[in-house]
Amino acid sequence: MIIDADAHVCEPPDTWTSRMPSKWGDLIPRIKRNTDIDADVWCVGDTVMNTLAFSVFYREPGDDRPHRRKDDFPETPRFVDEVHPSSWDPSERVKVMDEVGVNMAALYPNLGLTMPEPFQRIPGATLDFQFDLIAAYNDFVLSWAERQPGRFIPLAVVPYWDLDRCVREVERCAEGGHKGWVMTGTPEYHGQPHLDDRHWDPLWDVLNASGSPVAFHAGTTANPAEYMYDETTRTVGGSRVRAVTDVVRSFFDNAKATTNLLMSGVLHRYPEMNFAIVESGASWVPFMLEALDVHYRRYRPWEVRPELTADMLPSEVFRRQIFVNTWYENLREDDFALLPIDNIMFETDYPHPTCLFGAEVQDALDQNLTALSPDDREKIAYRNAMRCFNLTEHDIGPISGLASTGALS
Numbered sequence: 001m002i003i004d005a006d007a008h009v010c011e012p013p014d015t016w017t018s019r020m021p022s023k024w025g026d027l028i029p030r031i032k033r034n035t036d037i038d039a040d041v042w043c044v045g046d047t048v049m050n051t052l053a054f055s056v057f058y059r060e061p062g063d064d065r066p067h068r069r070k071d072d073f074p075e076t077p078r079f080v081d082e083v084h085p086s087s088w089d090p091s092e093r094v095k096v097m098d099e100v101g102v103n104m105a106a107l108y109p110n111l112g113l114t115m116p117e118p119f120q121r122i123p124g125a126t127l128d129f130q131f132d133l134i135a136a137y138n139d140f141v142l143s144w145a146e147r148q149p150g151r152f153i154p155l156a157v158v159p160y161w162d163l164d165r166c167v168r169e170v171e172r173c174a175e176g177g178h179k180g181w182v183m184t185g186t187p188e189y190h191g192q193p194h195l196d197d198r199h200w201d202p203l204w205d206v207l208n209a210s211g212s213p214v215a216f217h218a219g220t221t222a223n224p225a226e227y228m229y230d231e232t233t234r235t236v237g238g239s240r241v242r243a244v245t246d247v248v249r250s251f252f253d254n255a256k257a258t259t260n261l262l263m264s265g266v267l268h269r270y271p272e273m274n275f276a277i278v279e280s281g282a283s284w285v286p287f288m289l290e291a292l293d294v295h296y297r298r299y300r301p302w303e304v305r306p307e308l309t310a311d312m313l314p315s316e317v318f319r320r321q322i323f324v325n326t327w328y329e330n331l332r333e334d335d336f337a338l339l340p341i342d343n344i345m346f347e348t349d350y351p352h353p354t355c356l357f358g359a360e361v362q363d364a365l366d367q368n369l370t371a372l373s374p375d376d377r378e379k380i381a382y383r384n385a386m387r388c389f390n391l392t393e394h395d396i397g398p399i400s401g402l403a404s405t406g407a408l409s
Contacts, residue, residue: 001378001396002361003153003385004097004105005325006278006347008218009141010053011042012088013080018057019136027124029133031080039078047122052126053077054110055087055351065097066351074243074353086297087351088364090144098399099330100361102348103382106153106180106215106389107141108278114220115190116161127162131169134159138173145177150397153389155215158183160203161192167206179389180276181207184404185216185257189223195243196264204270211390213274213323220248247354254280255288258322262292262314265307267321274388275322279349282326286338291316319343323388326380327356333371337349341376 016029027045031052034041040052056074057066069075077083085092097105111117113134119125138156156173158181160166170181171401184190184276186207193199207214227246258277261267267275292314301359302308319340325347330340346365349355356364369377 001382002102002346002365003382003389003391003396004102004348004350005276005323005345005385005388006327007093007105007107007350008054008110008352009107009144010055010083010087010351011137011140014055015140016133016136018207020132021137024129024132027122027129034110040080044119044122044125049118050110050112051076052080053087055083056353057084057087057351057357058082059084066357068357072142074240080393084351090148090152093350094148096350096357097151100348101399102361103399104151104153104385104391104396105348105350106385107144108215108217109137109141112219113137113157113159114184114217115224116159117190117224123299127165131159131162131165135169135172138169138178139176141323142176142178143171143173147178148397150395153179153391155182156179158185158207158214160187160200161190163199163202167202170203170206170209170210174206174212178210178212179391180212181210181213181214181216182220185221185254185261186223189225194264195260195266198358200266204266204273208270208273213276213278213388213390216254216257216261218247218254218279221253222250223253243353247356251280251284254278255284258318259288259292261315261322263301263308265305267317268307268309268312271320273321274390276345276388278322279325279347281323281329283331283335283346284328285318285324285340285343286335288392289318290338291400295384315340323384326368328354328368330368331371336371341372341379342384342387344380345388346380346382 013031020028029042029044031040032043034048042049054076056068056076058069058077060067066086086096134157142154145154158166159169160183185195188194255275261275273384296314302310323343323345325345327347327349347385348361350357365377365381369380
């Protein structure tokens with residue numbers, strides 16, 4: 001069995017036109033042809049919000065399987081009819097999952113909905129509009145789980161920049177069946193208080209009551225001011241050099257946010273609430289935990305922050321409540337001396353540029369984790385994700401059709 005703890009939905013052309021109130025008219029997000037770059041792009045009104053679909057899988061004439069184009073990888077499809085339907089159709093995605101042996105996948109968004117800044121440059125994009133747009137996205141991602149029961153873990157976007165409305169949206173989504181929450185770990189970059197501020201207690205209360213984890217996905221913890229470049233250094237798709245530096249930097253943004261979370265007191269006040277630190281790997285964890293523990297003992301922060309305690313180190317809190325993902329890392333025997341096996345989940349990142357696809361999925365589990373016992377490999381393949389997302393085996397759907405025959409399938 002395999003649970004993919006990080007996959008992505010690409011939003012199809014009717015995501016918002018079929019779900020948002022008609023009163024918003026031309027503001028409702030639509031895909032439009034941009035003649036300047038000869039590509040389809042997402043627009044809110046006349047403002048370009050993002051590229052078409054952050055997927056590297058193309059639809060090829062006469063072949064139903066998704067294809068990565070070797071001649072221009074990692075470029076993404078420019079036009080709607082080039083996008084392989086597994087990028088944005090749950091039934092087509094299940095076919096891909098069946099073929100590689102993935103039973104269930106957690107679903108993360110693409111269009112930068114975890115921050116308010118994109119809306120601030122759009123005339124007429126009021127808070128009412130923003131919350132209708134995010135609610136429509138949350139309904140869309142839930143529809144994947146409804147259309148393919150047992151195959152997807154739908155995660156709702158948390159629009160934290162208006163706390164009262166945010167709490168109501170979380171309550172609505174929890175009642176609807178969402179199984180996790182995607183938000184930033186660095187609200188201070190978006191004009192909001194730090195995570196340790198008691199301002200957030202109403203949100204933590206409702207998230208904790210849901211029994212589902214909060215996820216900081218790579219990119220959601222970034223400082224947007226550090227990722228803004230003029231047209232000479234960054235195109236709509238991003239230069240390949242920037243793509244390398246930005247993605248690696250986003251991993252360390254997540255590590256920094258995890259450090260702040262461990263010292264915020266939130267985990268101590270909500271000891272049953274899980275957090276998933278997603279698409280940033282796992283190998284940085286031992287250094288972070290060792291550094292935190294050493295300096296925690298030395299500086300005695302519990303003397304000034306009552307939530308923190310002298311008898312529980314940051315590494316122990318991490319092991320109790322925080323999960324991380326691995327996909328490309330070749331983890332060696334020495335890595336596991338300090339790496340907490342019970343806190344590592346597996347991901348494919350489909351359909352993004354560095355995702356695992358085809359035989360790569362089983363190779364990652366069979367070859368990259370050879371230092372582990374079969375029991376520990378099962379933990380990474382699916383058991384840890386079951387704990388993180390509070391799943392039972394009855395929640396997980398079976399694979400049908402042609403499935404992988406690897407050792408963990």
